[in-house]
Amino acid sequence: MTKEDPAIQILLDQTEELYSSLLRSETTLANTTCTEILITLKTAIEKKKH
Template identity: 80%
Template structure:
């Protein structure tokens, strides 16, 4: 999925950086859970799931 959607890969990379920051103690858990990166990642994943669902429905009709 990330090869097809570079935006998701970028967000995953940013989420990994956020996680590393959390492990190093540079970010609090409260800040990490409210992070804009995670919100954007969740939105992008939901959008991709919806697209895949629509594609699946279309291919079943053929």
């Protein structure tokens, strides 16, 4: 899926960075950026499924 759509790879990279930040307690799930990244990734994946 990431080879077909580089934007999804970017979102996955951002999600990985976000996850690491959560593990280091540098951010929370309530963080606006966190929410936006996860919603955008979810939407992109759902579009690929259909």
